[in-house]
Amino acid sequence: xxxxxxxxxxxxxxxxxxxxxxxxxxxxxxxxxxxxxxxxxxxxxxxxxxxxxxxxxxxxxxxxxxxxxxxxxxxxxxxxxxxxxxxxxxxxxxxxxxxxxxxxxxxxxxxxxxxxxxxxxxxxxxxxxxxxxxxxxxxxxxxxxxxxxxxxxxxxxxxxxxxxxxxxxxxxxxxxxxxxxxxxxxxxxxxxxxxxxxxxxxxxxxxxxxxxxxxxxxxxxxxxxxxxxxxxxxxxxxxxxxxxxxxxxxxxxxxxxxxxxxxxxxxxxxxxxxxxxxxxxxxxxxxxxxxxxxxxxxxxxxxxxxxxxxxxxxxxxxxxxxxxxxxxxxxxxxxxxxxxxx
Numbered sequence: 217x218x219x220x221x222x223x224x225x226x227x228x229x230x231x232x233x234x235x236x237x238x239x240x241x242x243x244x245x246x247x248x249x250x251x252x253x254x255x256x257x258x259x260x261x262x263x264x265x266x267x268x269x270x271x272x273x274x275x276x277x278x279x280x281x282x283x284x285x286x287x288x289x290x291x292x293x294x295x296x297x298x299x300x301x302x303x304x305x306x307x308x309x310x311x312x313x314x315x316x317x318x319x320x321x322x323x324x325x326x327x328x329x330x331x332x333x334x335x336x337x338x339x340x341x342x343x344x345x346x347x348x349x350x351x352x353x354x355x356x357x358x359x360x361x362x363x364x365x366x367x368x369x370x371x372x373x374x375x376x377x378x379x380x381x382x383x384x385x386x387x388x389x390x391x392x393x394x395x396x397x398x399x400x401x402x403x404x405x406x407x408x409x410x411x412x413x414x415x416x417x418x419x420x421x422x423x424x425x426x427x428x429x430x431x432x433x434x435x436x437x438x439x440x441x442x443x444x445x446x447x448x449x450x451x452x453x454x455x456x457x458x459x460x461x462x463x464x465x466x467x468x469x470x471x472x473x474x475x476x477x478x479x480x481x482x483x484x485x486x487x488x489x490x491x492x493x494x495x496x497x498x499x500x501x502x503x504x505x506x507x508x509x510x511x512x513x514x515x516x517x518x519x520x521x522x523x524x525x526x527x528x529x530x531x532x533x534x535x536x537x538x539x540x541x542x543x544x545x546x547x548x549x550x551x552x553x554x555x556x557x558x
Contacts, residue, residue, distance in 0.1 A: 259406025396477025
């Protein structure tokens with residue numbers, strides 16, 4: 217019994233050491249919400265799993281009211297030539313007629329386009345109003361702070377004889393309180409320069425997480441972005457590995473086109489990188505004459521020497537990844553079976 221116990225102790229130590237090593241690589245360490253803090257993945261790691269959590273800023277909809285109290289027009293997140301402050305989920309309306317000198321509008325939460333309270337948005341916001349007279353001169357500017365509650369529509373009404381025959385602009389800043397949502401930056405390293413790649417998001421739990429994917433250069437400048445290129449609401453970007461052998465991607469949620477956390481996604485995802493052979497400029501899985509024709513049209517895609525070296529070979533598909541929790545269950549079960557048998 218004394219020797220059996222010693223054996224179990226040694227096995228316990230080995231198993232838990234292995235488990236700890238695997239678990240330490242499960243998810244990228246937060247924070248990695250900005251390019252400068254990107255999680256640096258070790259050479260050979262070609263996939264990673266993480267979670268997105270939503271913004272705590274209210275996603276607003278602003279609607280202009282007519283003389284009968286109905287909504288004549290509304291704006292969700294973007295109005296040409298009438299940009300709203302905030303995190304990208306705030307609203308703005310410009311050039312709305314004051315008619316008899318009255319300014320009247322309503323604020324609700326997304327997706328309540330009927331302005332009946334059908335939303336779950338919560339948070340503090342400030343609405344700004346600029347009023348113009350008949351000649352287009354600014355005559356008044358003011359603002360008001362309110363807190364949007366789930367199921368609630370906020371109504372605003374102001375009047376002034378100086379506004380008769382004029383127009384007004386109204387715009388919302390929704391970033392007064394709360395926190396932005398999650399954005400995850402990852403840098404894959406040790407890649408073969410000139411190799412083609414496909415980076416895509418995967419929904420491991422099949423709950424339709426709606427991702428938005430960005431590819432950044434070594435200076436943090438956005439090269440390309442994609443919303444639904446992988447099918448459904450998942451994202452996909454293809455390109456060529458640069459000379460430094462590194463690729464940096466950011467994963468965020470739908471509608472966060474500036475990668476600042478302005479989204480409502482709350483779920484797990486996987487980011488998977490698949491590599492092709494260097495010289496496979498058309499990304500079809502082999503290096504042949506078609507790749508040379510593609511390179512001729514766009515020499516900046518890669519190095520012709522890569523095509524010459526790898527001519528005639530197929531794609532090299534990535535097979536090393538940061539493992540998912542399910543991968544540890546067989547290991548853990550094996551450890552306990554060893555303990556039981558001893």
